[in-house]
Amino acid sequence: MPASFQPVRGMRDLIGEEAQTFTTITAKARQTAELYGFCEVITPHVEPLELLAAKTGEEIRQRMFIFKDLGERQVALRPEFTASLARLVTTALKNEPKPLRLFSVGTVYRYDEPQRGRYREFWQSNFELMGSARPEADAEIVLLTNGLMSSLGLEGYAFKIGHIGVIRGILSQEGVDEKTQNAILQKMDKKEYETALHLVESEKVRGMLEGLFNLKGGNWCEVVEQLKAHVADYSSAKAAAENLLEILGLIVGSAEDLPITVDPAFARGLEYYTGMIFEIYIPQLDIALGGGGRYDRLIEVFGGDSTPAVGCAHGIDRVVIALQEQKASCNPKAGKTVAVVPITDTLKPQALKIAQQLRGAGITVEFEVMGRKMAKALEDADKRQADYAVIVGERELKEGAVMLKDLVSRQQSIVTVEKLAEKIKS
Numbered sequence: 001m002p003a004s005f006q007p008v009r010g011m012r013d014l015i016g017e018e019a020q021t022f023t024t025i026t027a028k029a030r031q032t033a034e035l036y037g038f039c040e041v042i043t044p045h046v047e048p049l050e051l052l053a054a055k056t057g058e059e060i061r062q063r064m065f066i067f068k069d070l071g072e073r074q075v076a077l078r079p080e081f082t083a084s085l086a087r088l089v090t091t092a093l094k095n096e097p098k099p100l101r102l103f104s105v106g107t108v109y110r111y112d113e114p115q116r117g118r119y120r121e122f123w124q125s126n127f128e129l130m131g132s133a134r135p136e137a138d139a140e141i142v143l144l145t146n147g148l149m150s151s152l153g154l155e156g157y158a159f160k161i162g163h164i165g166v167i168r169g170i171l172s173q174e175g176v177d178e179k180t181q182n183a184i185l186q187k188m189d190k191k192e193y194e195t196a197l198h199l200v201e202s203e204k205v206r207g208m209l210e211g212l213f214n215l216k217g218g219n220w221c222e223v224v225e226q227l228k229a230h231v232a233d234y235s236s237a238k239a240a241a242e243n244l245l246e247i248l249g250l251i252v253g254s255a256e257d258l259p260i261t262v263d264p265a266f267a268r269g270l271e272y273y274t275g276m277i278f279e280i281y282i283p284q285l286d287i288a289l290g291g292g293g294r295y296d297r298l299i300e301v302f303g304g305d306s307t308p309a310v311g312c313a314h315g316i317d318r319v320v321i322a323l324q325e326q327k328a329s330c331n332p333k334a335g336k337t338v339a340v341v342p343i344t345d346t347l348k349p350q351a352l353k354i355a356q357q358l359r360g361a362g363i364t365v366e367f368e369v370m371g372r373k374m375a376k377a378l379e380d381a382d383k384r385q386a387d388y389a390v391i392v393g394e395r396e397l398k399e400g401a402v403m404l405k406d407l408v409s410r411q412q413s414i415v416t417v418e419k420l421a422e423k424i425k426s
Helices: 016-035 049-053 082-090 135-151 164-173 178-189 193-198 203-213 220-230 235-254 316-325 345-360 374-383 394-398 417-425
Strands: 046-048 066-068 074-077 100-109 121-130 158-163 260-262 276-281 290-294 309-315 337-342 364-367 388-392 401-406 412-416
Touching: 016 100, 016 121, 016 135, 016 316, 046 049, 046 082, 049 074, 049 082, 082 100, 082 121, 082 309, 121 135, 121 316, 135 158, 135 235, 135 276, 135 290, 135 309, 158 164, 158 235, 164 178, 164 203, 164 235, 178 193, 193 203, 203 220, 220 235, 220 260, 235 260, 235 276, 309 316, 337 345, 337 374, 345 364, 345 388, 345 394, 345 417, 374 388, 388 394, 394 401, 401 417, 412 417
Parallel strands: 158 260, 337 364, 337 388
Antiparallel strands: 046 074, 066 074, 100 121, 121 309, 158 276, 276 290, 290 309, 388 401, 401 412
8 A cells, every 4th residue: 555645744735725825925025025125036945054054043053954965065954044145145246236135035944843833844035134234224124024014914913122232232241252142142032031040150240131121111212211221331232222222213203103012131043143133923923923133243254244234034934824813814816717618529629719818818717628528517617616617619609609607696698709708807
C-alpha cells in the first residue's frame, strides 16, 4: 500500500480561498511598496551560513535550517530577509545613490515549535530604508506599516514602540559587555524580566531596568518625558529617549488617530537593532503581526560602508489569522464564473473559441474537458458554484448564438455570441 505523504512538520499547503488571501496580501504589500517608492528585489532562499549567522541573534541562529551543499559548503535557509538585503547593499547596490528603499516578499524558515501563528516555513513582506539616520526615516517605516494594515481592512490594531538605545545606553555606561547585553535583551524580548535581572550583577543597573519595566503607557509624550528623567544620568540613553520623542512626534503629527503604546522595556530578538523598535498587535491575538526597527551598524558587519538603516517585516501568516479573528476578508469579490459545455464532440472547436472570447473579456471560464453528457456537466458546474452555463448547441450556433443558463435563478435564454460577454457581466 503506497505511503500517504504529508507536508513536512511546521509547513503546510495553501489551497483555495486561503491561497487567494495570501496572494491578495502580497499584492497589497507590493502596492504599499510602490506608494512609498520601494524597489522590489528577489534574493535566494539559500545563503551562506556565515552571512545569515553574522548578526541575527543566538536564538535564531539555533533555529536555522543548516546543511552542507554538494561542495561541502555550509549553507542555510534564510531565517529573515535583512541579511540578504545587507549583502546586496555591499555588492550589487554598493554604488547606488542613497537612500535605498528595498522591498521583498516570500517565505523564510526557522525551526520553531509549530503552534498557532508560528510555522517553520512562513511568509513575510519586508521593507528596508537604507542610507538615512534621520527620525523621518523611522517614521516612514511605521507609517508604511500602518498603511499596509489599513489597506487590508484590519481594525483595532495598535503599535508598541520603544528604543533599544535606552537599554543599551544604560548597560554600556555601567560596563556590561555586549554578550551579556544580548542575553539580557533576549530574555526581555520573551518578557522573562526576572531572568533578565538575574543576569545583571549591579544593584544599580537592576534598579534602572526595573524602573523601565514600570514606564509604559498610551500617553506617549508623558511616558517619554518620564523616561528622559529616569535616564538623566546616562547620556547615551537620554539621547535615545530624545530621538524616540522626535520620531513619535513625526508619526503622530501625520497619523493622529494611530494608537501607540510606548514601552521602554520592550526588546526584540534580533541583535542588530540600535535604535527605535516597534511591533503591531490586534486585541484578539497576543502575537505580533509584524515589527522592525533601526539597525545602523549591520552593513559594516558584512564589509560595507557605514550605512544607517531602518526596516520592518510583516508576518503574512499572522495577518491572515488576524483577519480570520475579525471575520474580515481582504479578498476582492470574484467576477462571474462560467461553465462552457458543447452538446456534442463535433462542437468542441466552436465552444472552445467562445470560451477564449469570454476569457479575453476578463470572464473566468471552466471548459468541459471530461467529455460528460449535458446533465452531468451541468451538475458539476453547480457543485463548483459557477454562475452561468454556456451551452453550445448546433441549432443555436447556426444563428450565431448559444444558450445561457443562470445557475442561480435557473432561467435560461438565447444570447448571440457577440453579446454574450456583455450579458454575463451585466
